Amino acid sequence: MSTDQTVRADGRIDSVSGPVVTATGLDARMNDMVYVGEAGLMGEVIEIEDDVTTIQVYEETSAVAPGEPVEGTGSPLAVDLGPGLLDNIYDGVQRPLEVLEESMGSAFLDRGVDAPGIDLEKPWEFTPTVEAGDEVASGDVVGTVPETESIDHRVMVPPDVEGGTVAEAKSGTFTVEETVVELDDGTEIAMHQEWPVRQARPAGEKETPTEPLVTGQRILDGLFPIAKGGTAAIPGPFGSGKTVTQHQLAKWADADIVVYVGCGERGNEMTEVIEDFPELEDPVTGKPLMSRTSLIANTSNMPVAARESSVYTGITIAEYYRDMGYDVALMADSTSRWAEAMREISSRLEEMPGEEGYPAYLPARLAEFYERSGYYQTLSGDEGSVSVVGAVSPPGGDFSEPVTQNTLRIVKTFWALDADLAERRHFPAINWDESYSLYRDQLDPYFEESVAGDWPDLRQWLIDILDEEGELQEIVQLVGRDALPEDQQLTLVVARYIREGFLQQNALHDVDTYCAPEKSYQMMGAIKAFHDAAFDALDAGVPVEEITSVESIAQLNRIATTEEYEQFIDETIDEITEDLRGLY
Numbered sequence: 080m081s082t083d084q085t086v087r088a089d090g091r092i093d094s095v096s097g098p099v100v101t102a103t104g105l106d107a108r109m110n111d112m113v114y115v116g117e118a119g120l121m122g123e124v125i126e127i128e129d130d131v132t133t134i135q136v137y138e139e140t141s142a143v144a145p146g147e148p149v150e151g152t153g154s155p156l157a158v159d160l161g162p163g164l165l166d167n168i169y170d171g172v173q174r175p176l177e178v179l180e181e182s183m184g185s186a187f188l189d190r191g192v193d194a195p196g197i198d199l200e201k202p203w204e205f206t207p208t209v210e211a212g213d214e215v216a217s218g219d220v221v222g223t224v225p226e227t228e229s230i231d232h233r234v235m236v237p238p239d240v241e242g243g244t245v246a247e248a249k250s251g252t253f254t255v256e257e258t259v260v261e262l263d264d265g266t267e268i269a270m271h272q273e274w275p276v277r278q279a280r281p282a283g284e285k286e287t288p289t290e291p292l293v294t295g296q297r298i299l300d301g302l303f304p305i306a307k308g309g310t311a312a313i314p315g316p317f318g319s320g321k322t323v324t325q326h327q328l329a330k331w332a333d334a335d336i337v338v339y340v341g342c343g344e345r346g347n348e349m350t351e352v353i354e355d356f357p358e359l360e361d362p363v364t365g366k367p368l369m370s371r372t373s374l375i376a377n378t379s380n381m382p383v384a385a386r387e388s389s390v391y392t393g394i395t396i397a398e399y400y401r402d403m404g405y406d407v408a409l410m411a412d413s414t415s416r417w418a419e420a421m422r423e424i425s426s427r428l429e430e431m432p433g434e435e436g437y438p439a440y441l442p443a444r445l446a447e448f449y450e451r452s453g454y455y456q457t458l459s460g461d462e463g464s465v466s467v468v469g470a471v472s473p474p475g476g477d478f479s480e481p482v483t484q485n486t487l488r489i490v491k492t493f494w495a496l497d498a499d500l501a502e503r504r505h506f507p508a509i510n511w512d513e514s515y516s517l518y519r520d521q522l523d524p525y526f527e528e529s530v531a532g533d534w535p536d537l538r539q540w541l542i543d544i545l546d547e548e549g550e551l552q553e554i555v556q557l558v559g560r561d562a563l564p565e566d567q568q569l570t571l572v573v574a575r576y577i578r579e580g581f582l583q584q585n586a587l588h589d590v591d592t593y594c595a596p597e598k599s600y601q602m603m604g605a606i607k608a609f610h611d612a613a614f615d616a617l618d619a620g621v622p623v624e625e626i627t628s629v630e631s632i633a634q635l636n637r638i639a640t641t642e643e644y645e646q647f648i649d650e651t652i653d654e655i656t657e658d659l660r661g662l663y
Contacts, residue, residue: 090132090149092116098136098384099427102149105132110155110277115140116147118190121172123156123388126428135424137172137385138190158392159196160272160399161255162203162224162232165336166369168353169196171377171389197255203270205234205259207248216242217281218402218458221260221268227370229361230336233403234259237272238281238458272399276391280398282463283456291522292408292466295331295593296324297639298509298582301538301603303516305492307334307406308454308464312414312486315496316476320508322348324494325410325470327507327586330359330368331593334408334466336400337372340393343386343416349376362593379416387420394451397465404461409452413470414445418482434481442485449489491517505583511545530596537603541577544610548574565623566614572627573610580636581606591639601648602638608652609635612659619663629658 090105092115100115100122107113111124115136120143126133134149158173168176173196183192207222209215219236226232236242243262253259255271262268274280288306305311315321322344329337339356341349353376359368373396377389390411397407411417418441425438433439452467469490473480476498487493493515500508519535526534551567560568581602585591594602613626631654634647641647 090151092143092145092147092149093131094145095140095143096427097423098140098382099424100134100136100140100143100149102132102134103130105149105151107132107151107153110275112152112154112156114150114152116143116149118143119150119193120190121193122384125424133428135384135387136382137388138382155275155277156388157273157275158395160274160396161197161270162226163197163201163255164373164396164399165227165230165371166367166373167197168374168376169392170381171342171375171385171387171392173375173392176376197271199256199271200254202252202254203232205249205251205253205270207250207260209245209248209260211245211247213245213248214242215245215260215262216458220403220459221245221248224270228366229364229370230405232270234268234270235272235402235459236268238274238402240266240268274395274399276388276395279451280395280402281458282398282402282453283458283460285453285455286462287521288454288464288518289521290525291518292406293333293596294328295595296327296507297584297594297599297602298507298511299494300594300596301581301599302511302542303492303494303509303514304518304522305466305468305516306454306518306522307466308452309466309492309518310449310452310490311466311468311492311494312471312483312490313468313494313496314471314473314478314483314486315508316473316498319476319496319498319501320506321470321472321496322412323586324496324507324509325412325468326352326355327592328408328468329356329372329410331362332408332466333363333406335371335405336397336407337368338375338393338397338407338409339372340375340377340389340409340411342375342377342389342411342413343379343420344412345379349378352376383420383423386416387424390414390417390448394448394465394467397467398451401455401463401465402457402459404457404459404463406464406466408466408468411448411467411469413472414448414486415470415472415482418445437481441481442488445482445485446489449486505578506586507584509582511542511582512549526596530600534600537600537607540607541581541603544570544574544577565617568623569613569617569626572623573606573613576606576609576632576635580638584639588640590642594639598644601644605635605638605648605652609655612656616659616662621659621662625662626659629655629662631655631658 090102093101093103107124115122120138122134122136203224209221220233222234224232246263247261258267260268288308290307291304292307357369361368377386397409422437452465454464473483495510495513497510523535634651
């Protein structure tokens with residue numbers, strides 16, 4: 080965020096209620112950033128009535144007293160954009176945590192400390208992509224900077240600059256605030272931009288996404304895919320695996336850039352993320368995963384108001400890289416904590432509460448956030464996307480509560496985590512009966528072309544078997560498995576191998592942690608081959624007990640952890656088919 084503390088007018092604190100402070104005599108506008116009290120705590124104007132201005136403060140307000148000064152900056156809360164955003168860890172208002180830790184010598188932030196979101200003194204090697212006489216417009220790329228080992232930062236004409244004819248394009252080493260391109264009307268373009276976090280960055284036409292965000296998680300890619308530029312929600316009770324699932328997505332999704340927002344989560348979980356990510360290797364490039372990742376950490380012990388702004392900080396950074404033509408995946412963990420922050424601020428403002436005490440504008444805020452995702456034509460004519468995956472933490476796992484229900488009205492992919500599956504050690508604990516994806520039909524042509532022509536048919540077969548198993552299990556609970564006809568008993572066996580061999584995936588296993596769609600397809604095909612051979616044996620009069628006693632069938636559960644899987648799958652299918660035919 081900007082460190083420009085130009086004061087428009089001084090006000091005085093009138094009252095303090097937790098993170099909500101009222102001030103009088105302050106000349107400010109809605110959403111202006113202000114500095115509160117002698118300590119200069121960062122805050123944002125959220126209500127103005129006559130001479131009384133209400134401010135939500137992003138830091139702890141203990142010891143702040145009435146009569147202390149309030150300074151207005153005349154500009155809204157904004158983030159610093161430019162080289163240096165990647166391989167960095169921020170708090171909810173884009174203060175770089177590692178920089179502040181070095182300056183203070185402590186892991187805990189002092190109140191009132193501030194630092195620019197990107198290093199303003201660091202030199203970067205700028206290579207222009209335009210030359211004198213070229214015409215440029217808003218959003219056009221004018222040069223590149225090697226930001227990290229993995230990502231070239233594309234320096235753009237700011238969206239609020241009309242453009243014009245290039246008078247000079249410099250080449251060499253510059254800081255982010257130095258002019259690198261000058262237009263003939265005197266406009267100077269630097270590598271540094273600022274953008275208000277609550278305002279979506281302008282882009283071209285929003286298009287219908289037709290390419291999946293491949294996650295490497297079989298149940299997601301195979302049954303409930305999300306599109307690049309799509310939205311997804313992961314609701315689930317405590318301990319069901321929301322955070323681990325999002326970690327897997329951040330590690331393995333085929334996005335160019337990952338923005339991970341830890342919004343109100345426990346400190347130990349964010350510590351795990353912060354410690355793990357720098358050590359992870361990007362499976363695509365072999366370089367550190369952090370070289371294409373930006374982390375925003377706002378843990379549950381941090382001030383509640385900063386939690387409310389953290390998701391806006393994250394989505395603004397994501398939009399910035401989208402404008403360069405990159406595919407960005409944003410993980411928000413969790414939007415429930417974000418909604419709770421809104422509820423707390425709303426109650427202190429004495430606003431009329433909505434359902435379960437949440438503010439009446441909760442649905443609108445959730446929609447505004449998820450609507451900033453999408454697959455876009457950029458202003459420069461390129462294509463870029465922002466995919467948003469939001470975790471939801473419903474109290475007691477109750478999916479009927481307001482945050483989950485309002486999220487479901489907005490997102491098009493729903494990955495429902497199930498506490499019962501988690502208790503049975505079935506991970507990822509995604510309930511295949513409750514989950515859905517509305518992107519399936521528009522993504523099928525991609526899978527048919529890039530993986531296999533019968534991908535949709537094979538997936539539908541697998542879903543039908545699982546649906547039939549669900550119906551049969553209700554009967555089994557009443558009369559027992561032995562009361563079922565043999566063909567239905569065999570269906571339950573096939574379904575068990577689908578659950579154990581395909582739907583379960585070990586995030587901690589070196590091989591099984593990631594599964595390419597091609598491997599997922601062949602795994603589905605292997606189980607289908609077993610199904611066909613088993614029913615052929617049943618039709619030939621072989622009892623179910625003899626069919627299920629064939630030892631080679633157990634190899635279906637080993638495919639997931641086999642690195643050289645193609646030959647292993649072929650050998651497994653041949654062995655199972657041969658053994659079953661040997662029974663009749």
